[in-house]
Amino acid sequence: MLKIDDPAIVAEVTAMSDRYEAALMANDVAVLDALFRDAPETIRYGVGEVLYGFAEIAAFRVGRAGGSPQRRVLRRVVTTFGTDMATVNLEFQREGATRIGRQSQTWLRTEAGWKITCAHVSLMADIS
Template sequence: MPYTINQPEVLAEVEAVFARYEHALVHNKVQVLDELFWDNPHTLRYGATENLYGYAQIQAFRAGRPAQGLQRRLLRTVITTYGRDFATANAEFQREGSARTGRQSQTWLRTEAGWRVVAAHVSLLD
């Protein structure tokens, strides 16, 4: 079954939900971040200092994370959609006041509730 890569309307949807996620991230909108992760035990997030398995662990991490130092600048973002229901978003970023480059990868799935992150990974380069 062939998949159309970056079908314009699907790409626009994922770009919009990624922008919503980014805004929520830098403004510590925990409720929006929780909403945009798939509420499922199979969801995972590997962070710079933590491995989180399942929506409950991700939600608990977000609730306990400090609200300061979240501002960042996106250096490069690559979003690719595969068919109508699956996408990846990869970004390089730099936090304010830091010379280190960070990387973020997200796997997005269209669910009955809309686009949701089903897997994420964040790392920092030395």
């Protein structure tokens, strides 16, 4: 039977999510690239872009002047499925903004460690 939310696996994925968030805020492109699975099946839907495959994701990051807008995480839910698959869903707010953002990631344990295989970022309607 598949174990959901094994505390040890939740802790591993939470640490990876923390690493991702720190790299995103520092615009550490090397770490961000290292956290995504290097495969043509990897997908990232951003607020303004649709990226299929690791190569497109990496090219976007290199071409993104200044990196991601600074933000704070409002809420995060980590759910694990067995020992090798997890989702991380969070709500965030960009500095100086009123809109709430949402980020969903699917993480897979690979031979090289935990990697993001699918990501989606969106912004809700303005609440002001």
